[in-house]
Amino acid sequence: MNNFVELLAAWALFHESADEGWKAAVARGRAQTPGAMKDGPDAFVEGLAALVDEEKERLKQRLAEESTTPEKGTPSESAERLEQLGFEIAELRGQVESLQASIDGIADQLQR
Amino acid sequence: MASQTNCSVDIPAGRGRRILAQAAAGLLRTLWHCRFGLVDAQRRRKIVGQQARRFCEAMGPSFIKLGQLASVRPDVFAPETVFELERLQDRIAPVSTRVIREAITRQLGADPDRVFADFDDEPLAAASVAQVHRARLRQAYRPVRGAVLPAGTWVAVKVLRPGIDSIIAADLAIARRWAQRLSRFRRLARWGPIELVDEFADMLGRELDLRNEGRTADRFGHDFKDDPQVRVPRIIWRHSTSRILVSEFVEGWRLNELGAAERAGIDARRLAIHGADVFMRQVLVLGYFHADLHPANLFVTPEGQLCFLDFGIVGTTTAAQQEAIAQVLAGLVYGDAARALRYSRKLGLEIPETQVEPIRAKIEQLVHTHLLAPATADVRGFALGFLSTLTDFRVRIPAGYGLLIKALVTVEGVSHAIYPDLDLMEAAQPFATRLIAAQLMRPERLRERVAAARSAAMEALLA
Structure with missing residues (x-):
């Protein structure tokens, strides 16, 4: 039993250290000046960590928005599909209008 | 006046000779500037590019267009030539407004004064294949995307130069004839001159149907609809045909x-x-x-x-x-x-x-x-x-x-x-x-x- 608890404690410690290391890398990455990412592998990893953290915050925000408005997911997809369909129909309308303009021109030529 | 026909294309008398004479003069100038091949390869390619640009500018609209198409093909031409052709001046004297008005009437079946609330006779721009005038919409129009454009909205009317397609077809027929001759030489045949001319003819054909450009503009605008910093003028399809493209007029500064x-x-x-x-x-x-x-x-x-x-x-x-x-x-x-x-x-x-x-x-x-x-x-x-x-x-x-x-x-x-x-x-x-x-x-x-x-x-x- 003791071994098992010790194993879990080691596991928790490992995660805690990794988390602290990660947070420190993000902080150092955020403090970088533009172009500093090419100053070596450590600088690159820290810059990357800051970028990943930014993306994580965006993901968190998006998930939070989705969870507060549960019905939003499907209707927004439908709205997007509807918009796409609307655009394709409008494209077709444009082509028909252009054909109509050409036919008007030809008809006028024939009448002359 | 047409003297020859090639695949039912009328080639103006003496056009082939004029092109040949200009090309020969360009070749001599190139040889002179290259010190008959004594300069290094990079410098030689740059000189060839400069002479190619001068040749295209001297030979008029279809060659200017060909030069522009060549300027995006570093896979075919030497990089120095490609970068030099990029500097081609695509500004030529405008066609008279009477000719443009006739072209619009022929295409749309009505005089520009009946189609638009206002039509500006002063061209905004005149390039090798088309000329642009400003006009105002007579009636409101619902474009493919975005809000309705109210009556009175300023628009840009792009009109293909009358006769440009026959000029281009004639020049391409001459180029095809030469390509056939050149492909008889084994060293030159590996460049695929006939295929190259056909490819350029396809590209030019697509550019001469302005509806292609309009469709791409609409698609581009739609794909960037969520980006407030990107603007693409919307197309007024009601007044657009293969030879006329009417789009929203946008004011701004050119980059230069x-x-x-x-x-x-x-x-x-x-x-x-x-x-x-x-x-x-x-x-x-x-x-x-x-x-x-x-x-x-x-x-x-x-x-x-x-x-x-x-x-x-x-x-x-x-x-x-x-x-x-x-x-x-x-x-x-x-x-x-x-x-x-x-x-x-x-x-x-x-x-x-x-x-x-x-x-x-x-x-x-x-x-x-x-x-x-x-x-x-x-x-x-x-x-x-x-x-x-x-x-x-x-x-x-x-x-x-x-x-x-x-x-x-x-x-x-x-x-x-x-x-x-x-x-x-x-x-x-x-x-x-x-x-x-x-x-x-x-x-x-x-x-x-x-x-x-x-x-x-x-x-x-x-x-």
């Missing part, structure tokens, strides 16, 4: 008119970076890109938007190419020449194994000289050096690859016109990193890597 006063009113640095970002989104996400960006085709509006015009030449990328391009970009941005070269080969660059190392070394040198130099990066210098290296090593450049490199150089030019001090490589670093990270995080890529990662973990545990 952008002075300190104009820059002061907008966030120029942000807009310049955004411009590069928009291009990357086209290439790496949407799968098509505006391949003819030059100062006349891009505006900055007083609201700080980038306005894209003239979608005559469009390049495309497949999903596999997008992934490889992202890796090439990352390789260049972080100075990893081997990676850039490895993924360039995936894009169709055929480099024999024996030449990989010398080319990699040369690219590494170019990357450090032009892209990672302490001063501002010089993408143009890098591209010219890179394409010259491939030419020197006789490596065939795939069409899409060449077009992309040319487009990247243009993006640098555009970004610098907006904000001269921008270091494009530095600006591209976060973008390239995000892109690679996003690619690695794709479920299919993760699945691919899981097995290898599991084996590596087991080995580490059992060791």
Whole structure:
């Protein structure tokens, strides 16, 4: 039993250290000046960590928005599909209008 | 007056001789400036480019258009020629307004004064194949996207020069005849002169049907609808045909008119970076890109938007190419020449194994000289050096690859016109990193890597 608890404690410690290391890398990455990412592998990893953290915050925000408005997911997809369909129909309308303009021109030529 | 026919195309008398005479004069000038071949290869190619540009300008609209199309084809022509042809002056004397009015009447079946509430007889621009006038809508119009354009809205009316298609068809017929003659010589036949003329004829044919340009503009505008900094004039299809394209009139500054006063009113640095970002989104996400960006085709509006015009030449990328391009970009941005070269080969660059190392070394040198130099990066210098290296090593450049490199150089030019001090490589670093990270995080890529990662973990545990 003791071994098992010790194993879990080691596991928790490992995660805690990794988390602290990660947070420190993000902080150092955020403090970088533009172009500093090419100053070596450590600088690159820290810059990357800051970028990943930014993306994580965006993901968190998006998930939070989705969870507060549960019905939003499907209707927004439908709205997007509807918009796409609307655009394709409008494209077709444009082509028909252009054909109509050409036919008007030809008809006028024939009448002359 | 027509004297000959070739595949039912009327060729004006003496046109072939005039072209031949001009070409011969150009050849003599080239030989003289090249000191009859004594100057080095790079300088020689530059002189050939200069003479080719002068030849196109002297021979009129169809050759100017051919030159413009050639300027986005480093896969066919030497890089120095391509970069020189980019400077072609596409400004010629306007056609008389009477002729333009007649063309509109013939196309739309009504006089411009009946079609539009106002029609400005003074042309806004006159180029080799088309002329643009300003007009106002007589009635409100609902475009393919966005809000209804009310009556009285200013529009730009682009009209193909009357007779331009027969001029181009005649010149192409002459070019085809010469291509047939040239292809009898084995040394010249490997360049595929007939196929080249046919390809150019196809490209020109697409450009001469203005509806293609209109459709691409609508698609582009739709794909960037969520980006408030991108503006694409909407098309008024009711008054557009294959020879007339009517679009929203957008006011703004051409990039070469952008002075300190104009820059002061907008966030120029942000807009310049955004411009590069928009291009990357086209290439790496949407799968098509505006391949003819030059100062006349891009505006900055007083609201700080980038306005894209003239979608005559469009390049495309497949999903596999997008992934490889992202890796090439990352390789260049972080100075990893081997990676850039490895993924360039995936894009169709055929480099024999024996030449990989010398080319990699040369690219590494170019990357450090032009892209990672302490001063501002010089993408143009890098591209010219890179394409010259491939030419020197006789490596065939795939069409899409060449077009992309040319487009990247243009993006640098555009970004610098907006904000001269921008270091494009530095600006591209976060973008390239995000892109690679996003690619690695794709479920299919993760699945691919899981097995290898599991084996590596087991080995580490059992060791």
